[in-house]
Amino acid sequence: MSENILKTNCHFCGYLCGLLATVKDGRVINLEPDPSRYPYDERILAGCHRWKKNLDILDGADRVNYPLKRTGERGSGQWMRVSWDEALDDIANRLSALKQEYGAGVLASMIGGPHTSFWPLHRFMTLFGSPNNMGIGQICWNPRIWMDVITFGWTxxxxxxxxxxxxxxxxxxxxxxxxxxxxxxxxxxxxxxxxxxxxxxxxxxxxxxxxxxxxxxxxxxxxxxxxxxxxxxxxxxxxxxxxxxxxxxxxxxxxxxxxxxxxxxxxxxxxxxxxxxxxxxxxxxxxxxxxxxxxxxxxxxxxxxxxxxxxxxxxxxxxxxxxxxxxxxxAEGSDFVSEADLELTLQHMDELSKLCLNTKYTPLQCYEGYKQVEALTEKAGRKLPVRYLTSAHPDLVLRAMETSEPYAVRALIVEATNPLLTYADTHRVYNALMGLDLIVVLDYYMTPTAQIADYVLPSAAAIERPTFQAHGGVGNIAYGGAAAVKPYYERKTDYDIFRALGIRLGQKENWRSATFEQACSQTLAPAGMSWEEYCEQGLYFRPPGYMKHLMTDDEMRPFGFATTTGKIELASELLPKLGGQRLPEPGHARQLCSSEFIAEKECDSWLHLYLITGGRKQPYNASMYMNIPSFRKMRPYPEVEMNEVTANRLGVKLGDSVILATDNGQAAFKVVITSMADDLIHADYGWWHPEWGDDGRLGGMWESNINCLTSCSLDQSEALIGTWSYNALDCMAKKVDKVLSWDEPSTDM
The missing domain is CATH 3.40.228.10 (Dimethylsulfoxide Reductase, domain 2)
Structure with a gap:
């Protein structure tokens, strides 16, 4: 069979850079950058470590290729390969039974990225009747979007x-x-x-x-x-x-x-x-x-x-x-179908609002808060995405899992995220998830979270799936393109999985597009671009206009800004109605260490320090890509950064091991000396051993997982949105002489 060169996209980060795939007999045999499509700059891919690895992971030995059903105790590593029909039938039947017993709020979801499409899961959750979708919106994206919109009328x-x-x-x-x-x-x-x-x-x-x-x-x-x-x-x-x-x-x-x-x-x-x-x-x-x-x-x-x-x-x-x-x-609103319309939440707002856990606790990050802001954005004819900005607070969902208050949450769908490593307070997350009746994970690999699931469903990766990145629907831009090949083995796109599951649960009328390509084609139609044109160009974009507040209506009155007053609100008229401030005032930093804990540790020569965590480091992204040997050679162990002054106070040097601890738990890291503020440390997050496989140790996630120290509890979170903290924390630190598992490179890598 002859070789074909097809346009496709990387999916190692959210930018979906254009690639050219050489395809033979339905398999990709080579990849090269495509400078004719976004980001239109060869230097970007030339300086990127990730894109070349798309070819390796397509057929990687550690990929999940078939639906797997747990046969032993959670985390025991005992699985049975099943058919898609068997898996989806059983999942649908169990969800239906749980819904009948406990109500629609029984199901929660956790979603991450960038290797996913958000709205198919959100649509499925909407039609199931549950508002309990979780993400990291409260600590990434949501705060800026909310405050921009309240101040200016849009982002x-x-x-x-x-x-x-x-x-x-x-x-x-x-x-x-x-x-x-x-x-x-x-x-x-x-x-x-x-x-x-x-x-x-x-x-x-x-x-x-x-x-x-x-x-x-x-x-x-x-x-x-x-x-x-x-x-x-x-x-x-x-x-x-x-x-x-x-x-x-x-x-x-x-x-x-x-x-x-x-x-x-x-x-x-x-x-x-x-x-x-x-x-x-x-x-x-x-x-x-x-x-x-x-x-x-x-x-x-x-x-x-x-x-x-x-x-x-x-x-x-x-x-x-x-x-x-x-x-x-x-920013401009999108010419194409908005995220809000794709997820269908607005049509079911009233029923979802009745089950919203956030309402009493985060008056902006809930359906009632959304409605008040929506009344303003409607002036500009724009819709904010609903599911992101009403996403359930993890503290409240975990509480419902733990106590069944105010109602029971007994089932969980996890897509493109690894919450045992990336959600605050790992011990609490682990205990809550271990007690659930049903956990379904969609992923590429057997992550620690996948290892405690009831079903692991194999997701199609970059090159195997079409891509459409639209920044949550708050701008007039989308980029991505077509898949180069059909999914290998029995992998499926997330759209196909949620459509099939939704149809089994009576949602057929709302999943009329047979494929994600068809759904994207309909999404683009109002913008006057076909799916084929989009895939060829890799981009839909219309540059924003300027001075839009001076545009006039039919009576030649300036439009102004989509706020209560029609002006930029330095002093907010809306926030006090939600219990917030007219003008910004600093809040208090979260304290992870109690005074008793600090006193106890200081008696044993521990040092009390400022802590920040979560900073990105190439080539990794959160807990992803640690299974790639060349990446591990570049960054072989989890790091804690500090300057010379702090290192001297701790009595450590480059390469020493340090234990960090709070009231919640502890984690171990290797010291790196760099330039930063005194008495401050930055700890990596997301570290685990993919090469250990599913052997009952959960990838060693307890050793160097900074989220063993953190907390998402509402008592010290931001009052309107519920934001917890990774960047204004405290911890105790001490040098240790123990050899960490990261000091012993695995032969599997």
Missing amino acids: VEADIRPETGCVFIWGTNPAESDNSVFWRTLLKVGKSADTKLVVIDPRFTRTAKAADLWLSPKPGTDCTLALSMLNVIIEHELYDKQFVDEWCHGFDELVEHVKPYTPEYAENICGIAAEDICKAASWFASLAPSALISGRGIDQVGQSVAPTHRAICCLRAITGNIDVPGSCVI
Whole structure:
């Protein structure tokens, strides 16, 4: 049979870079970058370690290739291969029986990424009648989306152009997490004499190395830093007076509010020199247009997350860096079918709301909160994705698993995530999941979570499945493309799995598209693009317009902003109705160590330190890709980073082993010395031994799993959204002489 070269996409991260696959006899025999499609830059793939591995994992020896049913005790490694019909029939029957006994809320789900499509699972959950979908939205993406929308009426994105005078990168490290067009753009900015690059991060990252100014705040003090910058800009009258007068609501309140947050005050709180705070604020205001990008470092500061994002919104607003070229642009709504319409949640809002666990605890991150914000976004004819922004809080779902209050949660579907490693408080997650009646996992590999499941269903990976990345439906962009081959062995796409399961549970009328390709074709139809055109181009994109608030209606009145007042709300009119603040105020950092625990450990020469965790490190992504030998050679063991001062206090050097502990548990890491703030450590997360297989040890996940220390409990979480913290924590640390399993490379790797 002749060879064919087909367009397809990588799926090792969310950017889905274009690839060319050489296919022979239904098998991919070679892969090359496709510079004709997104991201249109050969240097990006040239600098990426991941994309070449797509070929290896297609037929990897450790892949799950057939549906597996547990035959022994949970975690015993005893499985039986079954047919798809047998697996789906049994799962559907068990879900139906549980629903009849306990109600629709009995089923919960956990989903991750980037190797998945979110809306098929969300549609299945909607039609089943359960609101209990979990993700990591509360600590990634949701906080920024909520605060942007409440302040501006919709989300904003950086629009870095040649005329951009200043770029802030706050709490993210695209050198490790991105490796896309965006990172290449930042490298140009860092080398440009015409544009200033400011990086705000406690660690001196690769991104910080490219900066003109690096600010290293103490963990959890970002809101104070932002308020201090507002103080400088207002005090020195660097704000855009005309824009503030015409389009900002609550400026006088903001002026009074930020008066105490002088640079000198912030220096004591944040650990940053007052002169550097003044310099950064001056650059952002005076070198306009300025752009500001924030990331997970801001999204994971617990009680301070909403006020920090609100303070950042105020920085953008009073400097006039909103919706002008080269600044922070209000995104367009999608021309194609929105995520909200794909997941079908709006049509079932009332019944889902009755079962929503969040309502009493997180008044914004729930259906009632969504309705209040939806009333504003409707002014612009836009719909926020519902399932992301109402996702159930893990603390509440775990409580329902543990106590059956306010109702029982007895079944769980896990897709493209590994919650025993990536969810806070591993001991609690493990105990809750071990007590369930049914766990179904869709994955590529036998992860620790898959090892305790009742069914493991083999998911089709990159190259085997079509891709459609639309950023949650808050922008007018989608990229991806076609599969190069049909799924190997008996793997299936997630769409096919949820459609088949849904049909068995009476959802047939809502799964009319026989394939994901057909569903994507219908999704694109309103935008006037066919699936074939999309696959050829690898991208649907319409650039945003500018100054959209000046567009006029039929009576020639400016549209303004989709907020309560029609202006940018520096002082929020909506948040107080939900129990929130009109103006941003810093919250308290989460304490993982009780005073008794600290005293006990200090008597044994342990050191009490600030802790941050979760920073991305190439080539890994969360708990993924540790099964690739070349990647493990690059990063062979879990690291805890600290500077020389902290290392000396601990009495450790490069390569030593350290135990970290909190009231919840402990984990072990290898020491790395780097540039960062004093008395601060950064611990990797997601570490396990894929090469150990399903041998009853759960991949050694208890040894170096930072989530053995963390907590998602609501008592110290952000009040409106429920954000817990990975970036403003504390822990106890001590050098140990024990040899870790990571010091003994496995022959399997």
